[in-house]
Amino acid sequence: MDIAGDLVTMQRLIWTSDKPKAAGWYWWRGLGEDMDPLILFVDTVGYFQWPDGASQEVGLTKGEWAGPIAPPAES
Numbered sequence: 001m002d003i004a005g006d007l008v009t010m011q012r013l014i015w016t017s018d019k020p021k022a023a024g025w026y027w028w029r030g031l032g033e034d035m036d037p038l039i040l041f042v043d044t045v046g047y048f049q050w051p052d053g054a055s056q057e058v059g060l061t062k063g064e065w066a067g068p069i070a071p072p073a074e075s
Contacts, residue, residue: 013027014066015027015029015064015065015066016064016066019065020065022042022068023041023042023043024041024042024069025039025040025041025042025067025068025071026042026048026065026069027039027066027067028040028048028064028065029063029064030063031063
């Protein structure tokens with residue numbers, strides 16, 4: 001088994017204040033130091049769901065985004 005040959009470089013994501021413009025999974029972090037980053041799914045109309053079930057429009061968020069996150073390949 002060639003472990004080195006099986007390793008794939010992950011996409012490097014950069015935090016930005018630019019809001020997502022396409023559907024997909026994104027990292028989001030709020031501006032407060034007491035908030036942990038979250039992974040959220042943004043839908044095709046620009047909404048996402050908070051962990052408590054409330055939905056919100058991406059354009060109303062205050063924080064930074066990174067993504068979209070590419071799904072893993074099938075083995």
